[in-house]
Amino acid sequence: MTDSTKKGAGGVELVRVSKTFPSGAVGIADVSLSIEPGEFVTFLGPSGSGKTTTLNAIAGFVAPTSGAVIIDGRDVTRLAPNRRDLGMVFQNYALFPHMTVSENVAFGLHKRGFDRATVRSKVAEALEMVRLGEYGTRRPKELSGGQQQRVALARALVYRPPILLMDEPLGALDKQLRDQMQVEIARLHRDLGTTFLFVTHDQGEALALSDRIALFHDGGVVQVGPPQDIYERPRSRFAAEFLGESTSFTGTLEGEGVLVWQGRRLHGFSVEPIGPGHEATMVVRPEHLRIVPRGEPSSTEENAVGGRVAELAYLGSHRRIGVSLEDGTRAVLEERIDEAAGVGYGDEVELRWRPRNAVLVTGDAS
Structure with a gap:
């Protein structure tokens, strides 16, 4: 992101933010995170992991039990939401049904005291920005779900806030609309x-x-980094198995990069140091596995384990294959149709992969 594109953007810093609710439930546990101006950062995690509570603490809807929320160098921890100058898009859009599209977009501008001419100009600009310039006189019930979401985006962006917060904004849309809105959101950013x-x-x-992903689990951030880093170099079994699909082999670490699984030595690499004798899990992504009929000559540079084909699913350009391994582990891989190994349901096979594509991690997936 260049300096010119960062102009007008805001930075966020969370300093050991925690939130314990009156019931005793922990919503956030000691979260520290720095977000640079102009970044696109995604809070990712399962339900109850703390991601929405953290977003609400930034917005001012949740008061932290401890810690500080810093926006552009200013401590806003105890500041009301309407004094933080943030844009917000909710999952349910929160559009006023009795107002037109233009009136919905203009609502925040009127609250901020802009004059009528400025409001008209900014609303027109915002609707053009989300490609709804001709929809200003319609009401929300006359729009599709994707169009309503774009109105919500226009309303949040109309006064050009330095930071835009979005809480599951695409959750109510079907897959095709979600895909379309992802393109629109990326373009707006x-x-x-x-x-x-x-x-x-x-x-x-x-x-x-995302430019970066903050992965949440049990109220805390367990890993932060660019999508490719978290996908290819997870630092825990939870990170490996939550972000994308994978096959896991759990055993004992014999030496650096060597896992003993079912009496076999499997070779991989560790992002974090793991001492010999510790339990560890080797994680392999579906695209790094290849399948061959049992007995086909193998390379000494590859890991290899045997199994039986238990699932086949045709998916157009590729097929998904599930393999039952000797310890009951279920392995999953994707095979391009034009590179098919010719194996069928029930066949005895071997799975093979290169050590550089196998990550060794500790911890469970819960």
């Missing part, structure tokens, strides 16, 4: 340079949209 903070439990959205 490129065009505006605004800092985007996006909450989702959808791994595909996080991978497609």
Whole structure:
């Protein structure tokens, strides 16, 4: 992100933010995170992991029990939401049904005291920005779900806030509309340079949209980094198995990069140091596995384990294959149709993969 695109964007810093609710439930546990102006950062995690509570603490809807929320160098921890100058898009859009599209977009501008001419100009600009310039006189019930979401985006962006917060904004849309809106959101981020903070439990959205992902689990952030780093170099079994699909082999670490599984030595690499004798899990992504008929000559440079084909699913350009391994582990891989190994349901096979594509991690997946 260049300096020119960062102009007008805001930075966010969370300093050891925690939230314990009156019931005793922990919503956030000691979260520290720095977000640069102009970044697109996604808070990703399962339900109850703390991602939405963290977003609400930034917005001012949740008061932290401890810690500080810093926006552009200013401590806003105890500041009311309407004094933080943030844009917000909710999952349910929160449009006023009795107002037209233009009136919905103009609502925040009127609250901020803009004059009528300025309001008209800014509303027209915002609707053009989300490609709804001809829809200003319609009411929300006359729009599709994707169009309503774009109105919500226009309303949040009309006064050009330095930071836009989005809480599961695509959750109510079907897959085709979600895909279309991902393209629109990515375009708006490129065009505006605004800092985007996006909450989702959808791994595909996080991978497609983010500059960085903050992965949440049990109220804390377990890993932060670019999508490719978290996908290819997870630091825990939870990170490996939540972000994308994978096959896991759990055993004992014999030496650096060597896992003993079912009496076999499997070779991989560790992102974090793991001492010999510790339990560890080797994680392999579906695209790094290849399948061959049992007995085919193998390379000494590859790991190899045997199994039986238990699932075949045709998916157009490729097929998904599930393999039952000797310890009951279920392995999953994807095979291009034009590179098919010719194996069928019930066949005895071997799975093979290169050590550089196998990550060794610790911890469970819960």
